[in-house]
Each structure stands twice: as structure tokens, then as C-alpha cells.
Amino acid sequence: MEYIWKNNQREESTSKARNGDVTSEETLLIDEDEGQGNTLYPVLGLSCFVYLLLVEEMGDMNFPAVFSFRYLLKINMKSIIFLLNRTEHCAIYKGLELLDTLSKRLKEKSLVYSYNEFKDITDIVKALINVMTMCSSKKLRLKGVRVLPNLVSKLDTRSQYGLLYTILQDCSHPGVAGLMIYLLKEQVNQALGSSVDEAWFQGSRLMSILQLVFKPPSEAGTEKDLVQETDR
Numbered sequence: 687m688e689y690i691w692k693n694n695q696r697e698e699s700t701s702k703a704r705n706g707d708v709t710s711e712e713t714l715l716i717d718e719d720e721g722q723g724n725t726l727y728p729v730l731g732l733s734c735f736v737y738l739l740l741v742e743e744m745g746d747m748n749f750p751a752v753f754s755f756r757y758l759l760k761i762n763m764k765s766i767i768f769l770l771n772r773t774e775h776c777a778i779y780k781g782l783e784l785l786d787t788l789s790k791r792l793k794e795k796s797l798v799y800s801y802n803e804f805k806d807i808t809d810i811v812k813a814l815i816n817v818m819t820m821c822s823s824k825k826l827r828l829k830g831v832r833v834l835p836n837l838v839s840k841l842d843t844r845s846q847y848g849l850l851y852t853i854l855q856d857c858s859h860p861g862v863a864g865l866m867i868y869l870l871k872e873q874v875n876q877a878l879g880s881s882v883d884e885a886w887f888q889g890s891r892l893m894s895i896l897q898l899v900f901k902p903p904s905e906a907g908t909e910k911d912l913v914q915e916t917d918r
Contacts, residue, residue, distance in 0.1 A: 770813035
């Protein structure tokens with residue numbers, strides 16, 4: 687009877703997942719194995735499991751001997767995004783720690799641009815910004831502020847440019863804009879001080895991103911506190 691009940695639950699969950707009729711608590715990953723049927727994994731549970739393995743180092747699995755940390759970050763980006771977008775502090779904490787642990791092990795500029803990975807990185811940064819600005823826990827907000835620059839430093843130059851351009855395009859929070867501008871100044875400084883020609887933070891591309899930085903506030907005048915715009 688228990689076996690039949692589990693199979694019925696699986697069929698019901700599979701149908702709900704395929705139809706998009708699931709809540710955030712019921713979000714599932716469907717692993718369709720050929721000839722083996724569908725295996726369902728709750729994303730929250732799987733993400734917490736990954737946290738236990740990679741951050742708390744529970745178990746005797748020696749991941750670095752088998753997988754690179756770049757690969758581990760790549761396959762766990764969806765889990766990190768999911769955890770950071772939760773509202774529970776414990777879930778956000780796990781997402782921050784998982785991202786911090788994996789990104790710290792990477793060499794600078796080792797994440798080479800590819801479209802799918804760049805999209806996930808952008809989603810991670812947007813989730814981080816949401817934590818930094820909206821989370822009610824000051825400890826988690828500050829953790830997000832520390833994790834973000836470290837993650838950006840692991841991107842190659844093209845990815846850094848694309849990320850900064852994307853965020854500055856839509857950024858309306860003075861504190862976030864200030865952090866992005868600081869990271870931009872660091873990259874421009876490196877590019878101008880390097881003997882190697884850097885196409886992304888020099889010339890026309892640099893002027894294009896600076897136009898976003900120097901854009902006047904939308905409410906310029908007596909209604910706008912220009913002190914908040916000192917970084918620009």
C-alpha cells in the first residue's frame with residue numbers, strides 16, 4: 687500500500703510540475719531517465735543537500751579530486767539562485783555560503799564567457815542585490831555585499847563588462863549603484879595600467895558604459911537628494 691501511495695504521489699507531482707501548477711514549496715526537478723521513468727527531486731531539499739555536502743563537508747566525498755570547483759559552481763547555479771530568492775533567512779544563508787565557498791576556490795577571471803552561464807551569473811547577482819537591499823537581516827545583507835565583489839572578480843573581462851553594464855542599466859538603488867561604480871573603476875584602472883590592449887574597458891565600449899554612470903538622476907532638482915548620487 688505504501689509503494690502504491692508513493693507512485694500515485696509521483697504521478698500527481700509529475701503532472702503538476704509539467705502543468706506549472708506548483709507552489710514554491712512544491713517546486714520539483716524532473717530527471718527523466720530513459721527506460722527508468724521520472725525521478726522527482728524537491729529543489730529546496732536538493733539545494734540544502736548540496737549545501738551540506740559542499741559547505742558543511744558532511745560525508746566522505748572528496749569532490750575536488752573528481753570535479754573542479756568551476757564545474758561545481760556551474761551545475762549548482764540554479765540551486766544558488768533558488769536559495770537566494772527564498773524569503774527564509776536560513777535558506778538565504780545557505781545560498782550565500784554555497785556561493786561564497788565555491789567562488790572563493792576559483793582563480794580570478796577563470797569564469798570564461800558563455801551565454802547560458804552568463805545568464806545564470808546575472809540572475810545570481812540580481813538575487814544577491816535583492817538580498818542586499820530587501821532582506822530584513824543586516825548580517826545577511828552585509829554578507830551579500832562581501833560575496834558580490836568576490837564573484838565578479840572570478841569573471842573574465844567580457845563577462846565583467848556585460849554584468850556591470852546590465853546592472854547599471856536598470857539600477858535605481860544608490861548603494862548598489864555605488865558598489866557597481868566602484869567595481870567599474872577597478873576594472874578601468876586595471877585596463878589603463880596594463881600593457882595589454884583591453885577592448886572591453888577602453889575606447890568606445892568604455893564610453894558606452896560611462897554614459898550609464900554619468901546619466902543624471904531621473905528626478906533631478908529639488909525633489910532629488912543629490913548627496914545619494916555622489917558616486918556617480
